[in-house]
Amino acid sequence: MPLETDLEPSREHPHVPGPSLWPAGFAVGVVALLVGIVVNWVIVGIGAVIAAAFGFLWARDVARGRGLADAPEVEPERRDGRGAPKTHEAPRTTYGRSAFLEIGTLGIGGLIGGLVTLPALGFMLMPAFLKQKSGAHDLGPLTDYPEGEFVVATFMTNPAQGEVSRRTAFVRNNGVVNNVPSFTIISNHCAHLGCPVQPLTAVPPQHKLYRDVTLIPLPTPPSGFSCPCHGGAYDTEGNRTGGPPVRALDRYLFSIRNEHLFLEAPYSVSHVDGVGASARIHKYTFSFPGEHLDGPESWLYPIQPPH
Amino acid sequence: MAEDRLAQRERVFQQYKRDVKERGKPFYPYAMFHDTLMSFVVAVVIIGLAVIWKWTTPGHHTGFNLFGTTDHPDQAGWLGKLYDEPADPGTISFVPRPDWYFYFLFYLLRIFKWPDSVILGTVGIPTIALVLLIALPFIDLRSERRPLHRPVAMVAGILAILSMGILTYKGATAQESLPTENLTRVPGWAQKEGFTANKQAVAGAKLFAVVGCLNCHTYLGTGNHNLGAPDLSAEGAKRKGVAFQIAHLKCPSCVTKGSPMPSFANEGAENLNALAAFVEASQGPK
Amino acid sequence: MAAPSSRYERILYPVDWLEERSGLVGGVKYFLFRKVPGDTNWFQTLGSATLTAFLIQAVTGVILAMYYKPDPQNAYPSIVHITNDLWAGWLVRGMHRWGASVFIILMFLHMGRVFLFGAYKYPRELNWIIGVLLLALGLAEGFTGYLLPWDQTSYWATTVGININGSAPFLGPFLAQFLQGGTFINADTLSRFYAIHMLLLPGAIFALIGLHLYLVIRLGVTSPPWSKHPAGSGPVTPPAVPPRTGLTEPTPRGGSVRG
Numbered sequence: 001m002p003l004e005t006d007l008e009p010s011r012e013h014p015h016v017p018g019p020s021l022w023p024a025g026f027a028v029g030v031v032a033l034l035v036g037i038v039v040n041w042v043i044v045g046i047g048a049v050i051a052a053a054f055g056f057l058w059a060r061d062v063a064r065g066r067g068l069a070d071a072p073e074v075e076p077e078r079r080d081g082r083g084a085p086k087t088h089e090a091p092r093t094t095y096g097r098s099a100f101l102e103i104g105t106l107g108i109g110g111l112i113g114g115l116v117t118l119p120a121l122g123f124m125l126m127p128a129f130l131k132q133k134s135g136a137h138d139l140g141p142l143t144d145y146p147e148g149e150f151v152v153a154t155f156m157t158n159p160a161q162g163e164v165s166r167r168t169a170f171v172r173n174n175g176v177v178n179n180v181p182s183f184t185i186i187s188n189h190c191a192h193l194g195c196p197v198q199p200l201t202a203v204p205p206q207h208k209l210y211r212d213v214t215l216i217p218l219p220t221p222p223s224g225f226s227c228p229c230h231g232g233a234y235d236t237e238g239n240r241t242g243g244p245p246v247r248a249l250d251r252y253l254f255s256i257r258n259e260h261l262f263l264e265a266p267y268s269v270s271h272v273d274g275v276g277a278s279a280r281i282h283k284y285t286f287s288f289p290g291e292h293l294d295g296p297e298s299w300l301y302p303i304q305p306p307h
Numbered sequence: 308m309a310e311d312r313l314a315q316r317e318r319v320f321q322q323y324k325r326d327v328k329e330r331g332k333p334f335y336p337y338a339m340f341h342d343t344l345m346s347f348v349v350a351v352v353i354i355g356l357a358v359i360w361k362w363t364t365p366g367h368h369t370g371f372n373l374f375g376t377t378d379h380p381d382q383a384g385w386l387g388k389l390y391d392e393p394a395d396p397g398t399i400s401f402v403p404r405p406d407w408y409f410y411f412l413f414y415l416l417r418i419f420k421w422p423d424s425v426i427l428g429t430v431g432i433p434t435i436a437l438v439l440l441i442a443l444p445f446i447d448l449r450s451e452r453r454p455l456h457r458p459v460a461m462v463a464g465i466l467a468i469l470s471m472g473i474l475t476y477k478g479a480t481a482q483e484s485l486p487t488e489n490l491t492r493v494p495g496w497a498q499k500e501g502f503t504a505n506k507q508a509v510a511g512a513k514l515f516a517v518v519g520c521l522n523c524h525t526y527l528g529t530g531n532h533n534l535g536a537p538d539l540s541a542e543g544a545k546r547k548g549v550a551f552q553i554a555h556l557k558c559p560s561c562v563t564k565g566s567p568m569p570s571f572a573n574e575g576a577e578n579l580n581a582l583a584a585f586v587e588a589s590q591g592p593k
Numbered sequence: 594m595a596a597p598s599s600r601y602e603r604i605l606y607p608v609d610w611l612e613e614r615s616g617l618v619g620g621v622k623y624f625l626f627r628k629v630p631g632d633t634n635w636f637q638t639l640g641s642a643t644l645t646a647f648l649i650q651a652v653t654g655v656i657l658a659m660y661y662k663p664d665p666q667n668a669y670p671s672i673v674h675i676t677n678d679l680w681a682g683w684l685v686r687g688m689h690r691w692g693a694s695v696f697i698i699l700m701f702l703h704m705g706r707v708f709l710f711g712a713y714k715y716p717r718e719l720n721w722i723i724g725v726l727l728l729a730l731g732l733a734e735g736f737t738g739y740l741l742p743w744d745q746t747s748y749w750a751t752t753v754g755i756n757i758n759g760s761a762p763f764l765g766p767f768l769a770q771f772l773q774g775g776t777f778i779n780a781d782t783l784s785r786f787y788a789i790h791m792l793l794l795p796g797a798i799f800a801l802i803g804l805h806l807y808l809v810i811r812l813g814v815t816s817p818p819w820s821k822h823p824a825g826s827g828p829v830t831p832p833a834v835p836p837r838t839g840l841t842e843p844t845p846r847g848g849s850v851r852g
Binding site: 316319320322323324325326327328329330331332333334335337338339341342344345346348349350352353354356357358360361386389390391392393394395396398401403404405406407408409416425426429430437440441443444445447449450451452453454457460464468 | 624625626627628629630631633635637638639641642644645646649665669672673676683684686687688690691692693694695697698699705708709710711712713714715716717718721722725726728729732735736739742743744745746747748749750752753754757760761762765777778813814815818819822823824825826827828829
């Protein structure tokens with residue numbers, strides 16, 4: 001609402017400019033002129049023409065004190081229906097329209113929310129679950145793994161990521177059975193809550209290096225493995241012998257290529273019957289620590305996330 | 308009845324608002340002064356702890372200026388180390404612990420040792436505790452606020468505080484019999500038992516510390532005592548002889564019927580001799 | 594709005610300008626000068642003390658964030674750099690680390706005080722629930738922040754914490770893998786925990802603190818339950834006869850001198 005103190009064109013103030021669009025056109029012309037100085041002389045010319053034309057029209061309006069301030073006289077409506085014809089229809093119910101607007105607002109709002117959030121959500125969640133390719137890891141020549149001895153091997157699962165991908169495995173060469181080499185390769189993450197498990201033997205400080213793999217041969221075989229966090233205890237096959245671990249230690253698949261030992265993917269183990277090369281390993285998909293693999297509690301974890 | 312109760316507590320609240328209007332004091336400056344003073348104390352305590360943490364860590368502090376390189380950040384001052392060694396995901400000698408305010412949860416995990424009960428300690432009890440806390444205003448529907456007239460609430464509160472305090476303390480003092488920790492104790496054992504001069508016994512002591520004996524046995528206050536295995540601090544005083552000890556280590560169930568102790572035959576002759584010498588030399592603290 | 598006349602009005606003109614356009618000054622005045630029960634206790638300062646501790650954490654956290662580098666290669670060296678080389682770096686880092694412990698202790702003490710005073714009962718139930726949520730979020734802040742120095746304690750305490758989440762039934766493994774950003778802790782874990790610690794949790798905590806304070810102002814602070822005349826017990830009528838202590842003469846109304 002304009003205030004009383006604002007001026008309107010009227011008989012007392014005929015020179016106050018009325019509402020008009022000529023100044024806008026003039027502004028466009030000036031802008032085109034300035035832009036053209038930077039970009040192209042043709043645009044300068046066009047801008048000058050526009051500015052001149054609209055400027056002339058604006059100036060003419062101001063000088064005349066007229067222009068769009070002159071509104072056509074309208075005869076007032078009269079109660080008896082004579083006079084100016086009705087220029088609008090009778091009001092009718094707008095119920096249908098407001099409901100449409102409501103649904104439209106909510107719907108489009110939901111659409112916007114979905115369009116923006118879903119890709120972002122997917123970005124947040126999916127990379128953790130899509131197949132994390134980890135290739136085979138070269139742990140060195142077979143001669144580094146004397147038969148019957150444990151070797152603590154520390155390697156990087158993803159050298160591109162660097163030290164953060166370092167893992168440790170306890171590797172024991174079980175010899176050759178039916179012309180097939182047998183290795184027991186146990187992960188050092190406790191099956192209770194993932195703490196680093198310690199071998200129960202004296203660990204010598206000497207170690208060998210094969211590329212980025214550190215090998216520590218254990219002169220005396222450990223009598224088992226023990227976890228420093230909550231007291232979990234395992235035997236040399238990785239079976240749980242005491243404490244809260246819910247299953248045996250995880251193991252790694254392996255392959256032998258060119259007389260080198262290669263580690264493949266890890267898998268989880270519920271328990272191991274037997275020892276060494278003749279052991280029967282009850283294998284399961286690789287699971288997080290703390291998850292039961294067999295027994296009634298395994299129904300608590302029906303679906304494994306893709307690893 | 309319910310209608311009356313709801314209406315009555317609404318009335319009490321309205322009376323509260325009227326009482327505060329009549330006899331209350333403006334927040335500023337009366338209550339705000341106390342708040343500000345307490346906040347000042349908090350700020351001073353935090354700054355003081357930070358200063359103590361840094362300045363009691365052994366190292367080279369150059370005078371009073373605010374520079375000051377700590378030469379030995381790996382040595383703990385009054386408030387612990389400034390930082391540990393860098394993260395090593397492949398370690399086999401580190402003992403993980405959470406921050407102190409999680410010790411009560413940490414110790415809860417150690418209490419639930421049976422694999423079938425683990426989920427109680429990890430998610431069961433903490434979730435139930437959180438649900439009870441959130442549901443408290445709906446469990447306690449009485450409008451009584453005076454502590455002496457709310458026995459159930461007071462007892463529950465005291466029990467909660469005491470149990471969290473005890474769990475936190477036990478978590479702080481929890482110890483495993485780990486090779487890395489036990490090895491540091493061997494010189495003390497040799498001194499207490501008096502076999503420092505006996506090289507074979509000392510070697511045996513070092514083996515004893517790392518091959519897992521202390522997961523079942525106790526020795527001079529260290530080790531696990533709730534698995535039924537005997538304390539070995541004075542085993543040598545029974546004078547059973549080295550030969551007996553070696554035979555026992557090779558096949559414990561042959562010597563003692565029904566013994567759950569595993570065989571240590573794969574240690575090899577030299578190590579078995581050392582272990583036997585150690586056991587026989589352990590004749591009780593001098 | 595009349596033009597300012599006196600010198601006082603001229604000085605306060607900016608305040609009036611702001612008040613007319615926003616109402617904020619009135620809000621602050623209402624907060625400062627509202628009435629609270631006259632018998633409030635020192636224990637009832639624990640709430641604002643907790644807020645102070647959190648604000649200290651926020652400020653020191655923002656400053657640390659200017660020098661901390663959230664990737665596995667550089668996190669530990671940046672912490673060493675902050676602690677040893679930067680001017681007062683050890684002070685800011687120490688305040689943040691010990692401020693976390695103080696914040697958590699104060700939250701528990703405040704919760705205990707509210708429990709003792711029965712201040713979780715009608716009409717303050719919603720405020721209690723918000724407070725419990727704040728406690729859980731504060732503990733989560735401590736957990737996520739613990740990983741950031743990337744030293745041995747950080748790495749392994751976080752491994753255990755994530756696997757505890759993983760042992761929850763049904764969705765546990767998915768939650769653990771989401772938190773870790775993979776099947777083992779990797780570089781994504783650190784940046785994820787940093788984002789949660791710096792952005793997600795502080796945002797939620799600030800929002801809930803705002804709600805918490807709004808409810809405290811709206812519903813009022815309780816008197817200590819053992820107070821003689823707690824607010825809510827009705828008007829206090831002064832006794833008709835002043836209580837006799839035996840130390841003063843009775844008021845001259847014709848009564849005898851006793852004692």
